[in-house]
Amino acid sequence: MSTNPYINIASEAARRAGQLAVKYRSRLEGIPVERKARHDYVSDVDRACEQVIREYILKHHRDHAILGEEGGQTGSGDYVWIVDPIDGTSNYLRGIPHFAISIALQIKGRIEAGVVYDPLREEMFTAARGQGAFLNSQRMRVSGRKDxxxxxxxxxxxxxxxxxxxxxxxxxxxxxxxxxxxxxxxxxxxxxxxxxxxxxxxxxxxxxxxxxxxxxxxxxxxxxxxxxxxxxxxxxxxxxxxxxxxxxxxxxxxxxxxxxxxxxxxxxxxxxxxxx
Incomplete structure (x- = not known):
């Protein structure tokens, strides 16, 4: 568990949404899908995952705003959670095992905390500004490639x-x-x-x-x-x-x-x- 409370909230919210997304992977053919725009789709699972995330965040910070891909923005103020309940919806709906849940916290216009969770590989990527970046609690660094x-x-x-x-x-x-x-x-x-x-x-x-x-x-x-x-x-x-x-x-x-x-x-x- 991180020492940063925002990372802990985002991680748990992402984990709960990830569990829901994985649960419904076995019945993809029966999931209602709506076309938002050309080449852009949303499913009932996207909406359900976003709702799980919203409820968990608001349970801890009822006065914070949330900007979600599916639900738009609710609330206002200096603290805004930016949520993609299933990033890679097209992959998800086709059974391609490559999608993630993404949650960030923006404070006074600057991103201060972020979580990207891959529920199939159980990989939790986390970062808080000034505190480093981690993969399942192990510090990570960009590649040392020079060319x-x-x-x-x-x-x-x-x-x-x-x-x-x-x-x-x-x-x-x-x-x-x-x-x-x-x-x-x-x-x-x-x-x-x-x-x-x-x-x-x-x-x-x-x-x-x-x-x-x-x-x-x-x-x-x-x-x-x-x-x-x-x-x-x-x-x-x-x-x-x-x-x-x-x-x-x-x-x-x-x-x-x-x-x-x-x-x-x-x-x-x-x-x-x-x-x-």
Missing amino acids: LATAVVATAFPFRQRRLMEAYQAMFNSVFEKVEDFRRAGTASLDLAYVACGRLDGYWELNLKPWDIAAGALLVQEAGGVVMDVTGGDQWLQSGHILAAPFKLITPMRAAIEPHVTEGIRARVSRKIDTD
């Missing part, structure tokens, strides 16, 4: 905004020329967690939501890595355009990506957080 030529990098296509595909494809081609290989697993929070523990050497993606990246980004930072938006700034949570890697790889990754950043992508970096 992109030997790096394995994660990414994903901008499936929600296919108008970004041309710019993304140019970025992909540029990075592909420099790295050893890519991975595209479909769960942003676990991509970031894997960068934090050194399984992956870097990660970037466009057009994500706060609940996709809030917890995972803190994991990377507390594990000794660097997180930025694709223009090199610190507006990744607002824009959803994120780049994460160890210190020695972040500069060459950005150098490969930045020339292909369009004016539309730059404009989004300056917007407020988009939860639509």
Whole structure:
């Protein structure tokens, strides 16, 4: 158990939601699924898991706000929990064993605590600002890779905004020329967690939501890595355009990506957080 009370609350909430998600995996064909938007789906399990998380957090902090992928934001104030009840819903609904529960706590606009939980592997990734990052209570660090030529990098296509595909494809081609290989697993929070523990050497993606990246980004930072938006700034949570890697790889990754950043992508970096 962590000495940080927020980590303990988030971990237990994630564990309870994870148990529920695993329970329903054996009856996926009977789970009602709703199309939220093109290429974006929500199931009754997503909603049930978010409800479990909300109830557990509010049991301990009734005055805190919660921003959830499925339920939107309830409450207001300096303390906002950012929740993705099942990150990787498409994987989950198809029986692909790669999804996670992601919970972060934002205090006065800054992410202070984060948890990413993989219930199938029983891996709990946790981080609190200034206190390090851990995998099942063991401290973790980003990889010591120094050269992109030997790096394995994660990414994903901008499936929600296919108008970004041309710019993304140019970025992909540029990075592909420099790295050893890519991975595209479909769960942003676990991509970031894997960068934090050194399984992956870097990660970037466009057009994500706060609940996709809030917890995972803190994991990377507390594990000794660097997180930025694709223009090199610190507006990744607002824009959803994120780049994460160890210190020695972040500069060459950005150098490969930045020339292909369009004016539309730059404009989004300056917007407020988009939860639509």
